Amino acid sequence: MVTPARVVIALCLVTPFVAMLWVGSYARTDPQFIGIPFFYWYQMLWVLLSTALTVVAYQLWKRDQRARSAAKGGASR
Numbered sequence: 182m183v184t185p186a187r188v189v190i191a192l193c194l195v196t197p198f199v200a201m202l203w204v205g206s207y208a209r210t211d212p213q214f215i216g217i218p219f220f221y222w223y224q225m226l227w228v229l230l231s232t233a234l235t236v237v238a239y240q241l242w243k244r245d246q247r248a249r250s251a252a253k254g255g256a257s258r
Contacts, residue, residue, distance in 0.1 A: 186245045193238040197231040 200206075201224070210218040 186241050190238045190241050193234040200227055
């Protein structure tokens, strides 16, 4: 069953892949950040963003599973 929470989970997990696979959007050296070319700091920024998005997706998944379990009459974990 597709729920709004699952759509958000999918977007959280797919967004980093799309951002990294779209190389043309970050294949440049400017603007630099503390002397680091854009190409490198953009990728390092996505390491942090991917972590945050994965945590959000996991929390939403746990909440969705608890709601589904409660709706079926089972015990929540």
